[in-house]
Amino acid sequence: MAEKSRAVLTGKHFMQGDIACAEGAIAAGCRFFAGYPITPATEVAERMARRLPEVKGVYVQMEDELASMAAVIGASYAGVKSMTATSGPGFSLMVENLGLAFMTETPCVLVNIMRGGPSTGQPTKPGQQDVMQAKWGSHGDYEIIALAPSSVQEIFDLTIEAFNLSETYRTPVVVLADEIVGHMRERVTIPEADEITVIDRKKPRVPPGEFASFKPDEDLVPPMACFGEGYRFHATGLTHDESGRPSTSSAEAQQKLVQRLCDKIRKNADKIVKTERTMLEDAEVAVVAYGITSRSALSAVQKAREAGIKAGLFRPITLWPFPDQQVSQVAKKVDAIVVLEMNYGQLVREVERAAKETPVIFLSKLGEEPHKPAEILQAMRRALQ
Amino acid sequence: MSEELHPFETFLRKEMIPHIWCDGCGNGIILNSYLMALKDLNIDFNKVVTVAGIGCIGRVSGYTKTDSYHTTHGRAVAFATGVKLANPELKVAVISGDGDLFAIGGNHFIHAARRNVNLQVICANNFTYGMTGGQYGPTTPLDAWTSTTPYGNVEHPFNLIHLAAASGAVYVARWTTLHVRRLTESIKKALQKEGFSFIEVITPCPEIYGRYNKMRTGIDMMNWFRKASEIRNYSDPAKAEITPERIVLGEFVDIEKPSFGRLLHGMTAKVQEKMKRGNR
Numbered sequence A: 001m002a003e004k005s006r007a008v009l010t011g012k013h014f015m016q017g018d019i020a021c022a023e024g025a026i027a028a029g030c031r032f033f034a035g036y037p038i039t040p041a042t043e044v045a046e047r048m049a050r051r052l053p054e055v056k057g058v059y060v061q062m063e064d065e066l067a068s069m070a071a072v073i074g075a076s077y078a079g080v081k082s083m084t085a086t087s088g089p090g091f092s093l094m095v096e097n098l099g100l101a102f103m104t105e106t107p108c109v110l111v112n113i114m115r116g117g118p119s120t121g122q123p124t125k126p127g128q129q130d131v132m133q134a135k136w137g138s139h140g141d142y143e144i145i146a147l148a149p150s151s152v153q154e155i156f157d158l159t160i161e162a163f164n165l166s167e168t169y170r171t172p173v174v175v176l177a178d179e180i181v182g183h184m185r186e187r188v189t190i191p192e193a194d195e196i197t198v199i200d201r202k203k204p205r206v207p208p209g210e211f212a213s214f215k216p217d218e219d220l221v222p223p224m225a226c227f228g229e230g231y232r233f234h235a236t237g238l239t240h241d242e243s244g245r246p247s248t249s250s251a252e253a254q255q256k257l258v259q260r261l262c263d264k265i266r267k268n269a270d271k272i273v274k275t276e277r278t279m280l281e282d283a284e285v286a287v288v289a290y291g292i293t294s295r296s297a298l299s300a301v302q303k304a305r306e307a308g309i310k311a312g313l314f315r316p317i318t319l320w321p322f323p324d325q326q327v328s329q330v331a332k333k334v335d336a337i338v339v340l341e342m343n344y345g346q347l348v349r350e351v352e353r354a355a356k357e358t359p360v361i362f363l364s365k366l367g368e369e370p371h372k373p374a375e376i377l378q379a380m381r382r383a384l385q
Numbered sequence B: 001m002s003e004e005l006h007p008f009e010t011f012l013r014k015e016m017i018p019h020i021w022c023d024g025c026g027n028g029i030i031l032n033s034y035l036m037a038l039k040d041l042n043i044d045f046n047k048v049v050t051v052a053g054i055g056c057i058g059r060v061s062g063y064t065k066t067d068s069y070h071t072t073h074g075r076a077v078a079f080a081t082g083v084k085l086a087n088p089e090l091k092v093a094v095i096s097g098d099g100d101l102f103a104i105g106g107n108h109f110i111h112a113a114r115r116n117v118n119l120q121v122i123c124a125n126n127f128t129y130g131m132t133g134g135q136y137g138p139t140t141p142l143d144a145w146t147s148t149t150p151y152g153n154v155e156h157p158f159n160l161i162h163l164a165a166a167s168g169a170v171y172v173a174r175w176t177t178l179h180v181r182r183l184t185e186s187i188k189k190a191l192q193k194e195g196f197s198f199i200e201v202i203t204p205c206p207e208i209y210g211r212y213n214k215m216r217t218g219i220d221m222m223n224w225f226r227k228a229s230e231i232r233n234y235s236d237p238a239k240a241e242i243t244p245e246r247i248v249l250g251e252f253v254d255i256e257k258p259s260f261g262r263l264l265h266g267m268t269a270k271v272q273e274k275m276k277r278g279n280r
Helices: A002-007 A017-027 A042-055 A065-077 A088-103 A131-136 A152-169 A179-183 A251-266 A293-306 A324-333 A347-355 A373-384 B027-040 B056-063 B076-086 B098-104 B106-115 B160-167 B180-192 B206-212 B218-228 B260-277
Strands: A011-016 A032-035 A058-061 A082-086 A108-116 A122-126 A145-147 A172-178 A185-190 A234-236 A275-278 A285-288 A311-316 A318-320 A336-341 A360-364 B048-052 B067-070 B091-097 B120-125 B171-176 B197-202 B229-231 B247-254
Touching (some): A002 A042, A011 A017, A011 A152, A017 A108, A017 A152, A017 A185, A032 A042, A042 A058, A042 A082, A042 A179, A058 B260, A065 A088, A082 A088, A088 A108, A088 A172, A108 A152, A108 A179, A122 A179, A131 A145, A131 A318, A145 A152, A152 A179, A152 A185, A172 A179, A285 A293, A285 A324, A293 A336, A293 A373, A311 A324, A347 A360, B027 B056, B027 B120, B048 B056, B048 B076, B076 B098, B076 B260, B091 B098, B098 B106, B098 B120, B106 B160, B120 B180, B160 B197, B160 B247, B171 B180, B180 B197, B180 B247, B206 B218
Parallel strands (some): A108 A172, A234 B067, A285 A336, B048 B091, B171 B197, B229 B247
Antiparallel strands (some): A275 A311
């Protein structure tokens, strides 16, 4: 009990986003962190370095982000919930083993506190430029779950959610926050430990001789044995059959495995996807925004309502899998959609695809601050003309 | 009717065999020595994790009936670090090739050695990238011919044992696949050692490397090992050369130093103790 209370800092706090992220991870049962310092995600690592020994966890600073992600996968296979945190340049290195985590069905969490890119870009400034990289950055077909928090409270909550999803679906989950959410300080309420839902991976229900480590249940997710439990199983980044045996030339094996790994996410999308709808019931114009930009979007929508414009806000909390159906439903009811992103056009293409005939206006912002409410209001007026 | 079983029947994954290795390849000898060492030491196979990277020798992870994991190219040591730190009760061995461990994975190797992570790393050094058809790598000797050094190699190779010793490994040895008994003894020593141990095994690749360098059969390559080998235990690793005339073998380092795991988990225990006393 004493240990649980050390893991969950129940109470009201004034906390930085990166620190709330670390606290969410520990509350979710994370006991292993491997990372490499990078602005603006360093504070997640610093908090973990201090906090993990208090809960008998392990913090290790690796030589780079390639190694960090590899160690995270190793720890997860050793049976410990594990994570890393980084920003764009580090994420570029981590996507290598993000593919390995997907292929070997490894529950783990990768936090990307997005800054301005490409390359070294603007390390201390916010961005939402890694949204497509999260989905497509590693080679081959894969599906990712990516969550976008918009507040310090939400980065705490969604980091827990990320662990729960990763354990449920035996797959890596990305938390895509931006520098502002990572660095700003807000009030966070951390509930009692027993009020926090913590999900653990399914374990084998058969003895070692009968166990096939990649044989899925009906939900397409295989139970997971871990190292040292007596199952003596093999896992590989090569295409493999249900027993884990490499199958490098069978077309059938490739089709079967890749399809199942993707369908595991696609077919469970309705259970995974979370969105938030504000004032959309009678809206004529919808703003679509996520992360920090959704905060100024909300202010803009309120101002629009005051000015007699029927505006609403649609906020994807889950960026991947993309909430196709939910966006389509919104698009059918409104005359126009305004999409805000702190990039030069990424998720807007997904919105356009889902919105079909409904016109979409894109408002890009690159650099220091998110869109101003006045700019958004102006775009809404333009959209309705 | 009595059926004679392979001595490692229970230690191999039958469903993964036949293996992919060519005639004359030394990887089977390395696998054999590894299994023999585990067996001789009576180590619980349920508590062993065999980790490998990419390359011909990487398939060893699939053939060994311990828990095993076949990582992305170069990342075996980093993956193994995560495993060992997360569950210190496991015995974690990395078996991989010269390209995997010292080209793409070189950074992970030196840092794991520096930290003294409690891992046993065995490198099958065949002087080439065998699986991709024989390109030159970080251990290819000067002047050697490979598919990407058609005019002879103009890069200086790594001396792996010197690198391992300088990076902080607590046990360092080099053998060839001709020295099976000594190799097996070294693996046994390494498995009992606390900290980062490294064994380089010079292994024949007649099909790919030998073909380019006038040693077309496994026997040709083994003959080279036999003629050139000189055992110089505890001599200066910096001077342990590998040339057509001379291959210096032996144990080079055997020292005691607290492992990373011991220091890390010791620190955690201290933090726990401090918290119990309530003076955070």
